[in-house]
Amino acid sequence: LVPAVIAAIVQGGDRAIAAMRQLRYLGYGASPMPLPLLRRVLVDWPDANFIQVYGMTELSGVVTTLNPADHRDPGHPERLASAGTPIPGVEMRIVDPVTGDDVAPGEPGELWFRTAQAMTGYLDNPEATAATITAEGWLRSGDIGQLDAGGYVSIVDRVKDMIISGGENIYSPEVERVLGEHPAVAEVALIGVPDEQWGEAVRAIVAPYPGGVIDPAELIEFCRLHLAHYKCPRQIDVLESLPRNGTGKIMKRALRRPFWQDRDRNV
Helix, strand or coil, X not given: CCHHHHHHHHHCCHHHHHHHCCCCEEXXXXXXXXXXXXXXXXXXXXXXXXXXXXXXXXXXXXXXXXXXXXXXXCCCHHHHHCCCEECCCEEEEEECCCCXXXXXXXXXXXXXXXXXXXXXXXXXXXXXXXXXXCCCCCEEEEEEEEECCCCCEEEEEECCCCEEECCEEEXXXXXXXXXXXXXXXXXXXXXXXXXXXXXXXXXXXXXXXXXXXXXXXXXXXXXXXXXXXXXXXXXXXXXXXXXXXXXXCECHHHHHHHHHCCCCCCC
């Protein structure tokens, strides 16, 4: 399931939650899982084996997993925010997307994968293939990630979604995780919008739980308690729900479009 479907089941009430207790295994992926939701369903479905998967079409699906034991490891609760470790047969590097050099341990960089399950190329598009697959066979994922000391990878952002404000790199999932911890927030997406002084400014789009009310000023103050000031959104818009595609991913391009449509560039 995608996390949006799991959230909908929880919002369906006690009968929906009880029906899911019969599951032995529950796999999820395709978009970030809000930590408050994951913590809740781990309690609501105590006998379920949770498996998070990360991957992409170009890699024939899954390349990393967070296994059931990791989900219920009291010694490493921080791993709930990770995408786990590479599956057998998958090599992974974390690379500076500009230089192509490996980054220092713990530093963010683009995830590169080499595996027999990678595509050979895009059909009739050699330019896109050359931009995605290196001469050594590494496939550039377009995702930014970082490794912890235990070898667990966290997906930090999409290369194209990273916000650069005043020369500072701001990774949207970090801010989205903080906003998602607020009890009034059901959905959240962070985008960069044009700013004459800083190049881009951080803006959040949120949706409340059914019947709930969100105070944007309160959310901004909530962020400032947990984040560096430059990472906090300057403005927050409230919608009934966020636009999603057929796989449940939030369509950030649609959220950004009104702010950038009359501009010569999109960053």
